[in-house]
Amino acid sequence: MAGAEGSVRGSALQHFPITLPVGDLSNLHLKEEKIKPDANGNLKTNAISFKDRAAQSLLNKLIRSNLVDNTNQVEVLQRDPNSPLYSVKSFEELRLKPQLLQGVYAMGFNRPSKIQENALPLMLAEPPQNLIAQSQSGTGKTAAFVLAMLSQVEPANKYPQCLCLSPTYELALQTGKVIEQMGKFYPALKLAYAVRGNKLERGQKLSEQIVIGTPGTVLDWCSKLKFIDPKKIKVFVLDEADVMIATQGHQDQSIRIQRMLPRNCQMLLFSATFEDSVWKFAQKVVPDPNVIKLKREEETLDTIKQYYVLCSSRDEKFQALCNLYGAITIAQAMIFCHTRKTASWLAAELSKEGHQVALLSGEMMVEQRAAVIERFREGKEKVLVTTNVCARGIDVEQVSVVINFDLPVDKDGNPDNETYLHRIGRTGRFGKRGLAVNMVDSKHSMNILNRIQEHFNKKIERLDTDDLDEIEKIAN
DNA sequence: AAAAAAT
Numbered sequence: 273m274a275g276a277e278g279s280v281r282g283s284a285l286q287h288f289p290i291t292l293p294v295g296d297l298s299n300l301h302l303k304e305e306k307i308k309p310d311a312n313g314n315l316k317t318n319a320i321s322f323k324d325r326a327a328q329s330l331l332n333k334l335i336r337s338n339l340v341d342n343t344n345q346v347e348v349l350q351r352d353p354n355s356p357l358y359s360v361k362s363f364e365e366l367r368l369k370p371q372l373l374q375g376v377y378a379m380g381f382n383r384p385s386k387i388q389e390n391a392l393p394l395m396l397a398e399p400p401q402n403l404i405a406q407s408q409s410g411t412g413k414t415a416a417f418v419l420a421m422l423s424q425v426e427p428a429n430k431y432p433q434c435l436c437l438s439p440t441y442e443l444a445l446q447t448g449k450v451i452e453q454m455g456k457f458y459p460a461l462k463l464a465y466a467v468r469g470n471k472l473e474r475g476q477k478l479s480e481q482i483v484i485g486t487p488g489t490v491l492d493w494c495s496k497l498k499f500i501d502p503k504k505i506k507v508f509v510l511d512e513a514d515v516m517i518a519t520q521g522h523q524d525q526s527i528r529i530q531r532m533l534p535r536n537c538q539m540l541l542f543s544a545t546f547e548d549s550v551w552k553f554a555q556k557v558v559p560d561p562n563v564i565k566l567k568r569e570e571e572t573l574d575t576i577k578q579y580y581v582l583c584s585s586r587d588e589k590f591q592a593l594c595n596l597y598g599a600i601t602i603a604q605a606m607i608f609c610h611t612r613k614t615a616s617w618l619a620a621e622l623s624k625e626g627h628q629v630a631l632l633s634g635e636m637m638v639e640q641r642a643a644v645i646e647r648f649r650e651g652k653e654k655v656l657v658t659t660n661v662c663a664r665g666i667d668v669e670q671v672s673v674v675i676n677f678d679l680p681v682d683k684d685g686n687p688d689n690e691t692y693l694h695r696i697g698r699t700g701r702f703g704k705r706g707l708a709v710n711m712v713d714s715k716h717s718m719n720i721l722n723r724i725q726e727h728f729n730k731k732i733e734r735l736d737t738d739d740l741d742e743i744e745k746i747a748n
Numbered sequence: 749a750a751a752a753a754a755t
Binding site: 471488 | 750752
């Protein structure tokens, strides 16, 4: 494996690329060679090492005060501070198996994304390293861990060697497709979907080398039904890791699965957001983790225009939504509700008005869910009414509008900032512009919106849905 | 409250 030029041996933490004003560097232990101030007295470098926390906190301060250009900032925290930090600028440098490299290029990837530059060398290192990675959606997380799985798999061995857990059925299907595409030049490679409704004969053993699934089914297949021998798993991936290990989420099952895996199994955790407590837990459950973080959440919101509509009841929200309808159906839209019940009510009301809408929620049968998401992906459905089942990870490039018919709140009725970010992150993907409209129907929900606004420190503007000019304006 | 199991 090739090391990037200028990588620094002995560093615990590196930022690429950053510019530091030279006067503030007293606490930074810089690698002396090759780093000279430029004409403006600024220090430009692709590799700076920090030896202590004080230096790190200074850097954080600089970032906050905007003295440091942190666009495309990647933060890497290595398990072994003495090993060199690699970063690759091309897929060739990774020395992938030819059939895997072929798969990568067939998917249209030419160069590694920002997160992949740093994550791939770590994941493919020998021996395999554990990794906790955070980066916004659309930055190549899925491709990164799929590549890691495919590089470890031995197609000749007819048993599961890689295991990937997803929080929902839809996401498992989506990720499965990436595995199939990228792995299509391995002739003998097979993929199994461990999802609800996918039934196998008792006593059978899986011959597929890679398994993707949702926690409940995977747990059953590993323990009670013994379709999978967990002791033979070499790579374990948690996608949307924050929900997978959150107490409110799938923590129980994920951890029970993890405990069955062999000690030397590689663990890879990927998520767009990590709340503090979840982040700490992640560092506790993953032995000797490497950590990669990319970008802060504010930057995700920059390409998404956020509005709110003031109403006084659910029916008024419905009316306002109808007024907006022409504007949101220019491309594709997702409408989020708090409960399955509201979602199915809303979908029914909208079709009564003569609008074509699709409905997706967890109460539907898996076959139906697969069909709906497929139609939405293909663009046959323009508007999808759904619950939090689609809040995370679902990639449909044409989605330009997200509507929160109900604001996201947790079980205690407090604003759910993480889910808000994930929901509106369904739009504005791959640097495209996006639009988010929040429906407010009471003092209480206005309060929640204000708290969300404060949390992200980003203005959410009022939108008058009776004003056609204004609607025209946001649509363009 | 939603999601997730052959419970």
